[in-house]
Amino acid sequence: MRVTSFSLTALILMFFVHTQPFIDMDAASISTNLTLPGASMALIDDGAWAVGLGVALFTIVTPLVLAGGLVYVCGPLMFGRAAPGAKFVTTWMSRSEPWNMIEVFLLGVLVSLLKLGHLAELHFGYGFWCFTALMFCMAAAVAAIDKRELWDRLEVAQQE
Numbered sequence: 562m563r564v565t566s567f568s569l570t571a572l573i574l575m576f577f578v579h580t581q582p583f584i585d586m587d588a589a590s591i592s593t594n595l596t597l598p599g600a601s602m603a604l605i606d607d608g609a610w611a612v613g614l615g616v617a618l619f620t621i622v623t624p625l626v627l628a629g630g631l632v633y634v635c636g637p638l639m640f641g642r643a644a645p646g647a648k649f650v651t652t653w654m655s656r657s658e659p660w661n662m663i664e665v666f667l668l669g670v671l672v673s674l675l676k677l678g679h680l681a682e683l684h685f686g687y688g689f690w691c692f693t694a695l696m697f698c699m700a701a702a703v704a705a706i707d708k709r710e711l712w713d714r715l716e717v718a719q720q721e
Contacts, residue, residue, distance in 0.1 A: 562639060567702035568631035574695040575625060582686030584670075586677070596688060597621065619662035624699055627661050630654040631702055634711070643718035651715065658703060663696050 582594045595603075597620060604613030630650045637644045644650070674683055 563705040564631055564702050565635045565639060567698045567705065568628045568635070571624070571628040571695055571698040571702060572632060574691045574698060575628065577691040578688050578695055579621065581688035581691065583688035583692065584674070585684040585686055586681045587684075588681035594686070597692070616666065619660055620666045623657050623660045624663055624695070626657045627654055628699065628702065630657075631706075634715070638711075638714050638718060641718055641721065643715055647715055647719075651711065655708070661699060661703070663692070663699060667692065667696055 579596065579598055581596070583597055583600070584595045586593045586595070598617070601613045601617040601621070604610070604616060606613075630653060633644055634647045634651050634654070637647070670689075677683060
């Protein structure tokens with residue numbers, strides 16, 4: 562139950578993280594809005610395509626796969642049922658879990674903001690605060706998983 566609720570909350574927060582401004586910067590009467598997808602696209606456009614793809618993969622795609630997979634697998638299990646392909650999805654969730662790097666990204670952003678704070682006026686947007694809440698929801702969802710129990714419940718649900 563906790564896994565599903567934290568994962569569903571994480572999916573809702575991801576909508577706001579990806580659509581709302583992450584940081585607003587004002588320097589020399591130039592204002593810039595930054596969103597998480599916009600940051601990865603800016604890195605790719607500036608020629609740092611490996612870093613941009615890494616940011617997109619580890620902070621957008623992997624958390625989306627993990628939270629979506631948890632809702633897909635654990636939601637029906639609350640009612641004693643297994644979703645079609647639940648074992649396949651669970652395998653991919655297990656593979657993507659170590660690559661969920663939103664905590665690392667948030668730490669990097671905070672360090673960068675300490676450096677940028679002297680050069681520009683910074684304002685945290687809704688996307689930043691939603692990203693912080695997302696980090697806690699993802700950590701709580703992953704911590705609430707008992708993998709052995711999950712696989713056992715999948716086996717029992719598929720036999721019925």
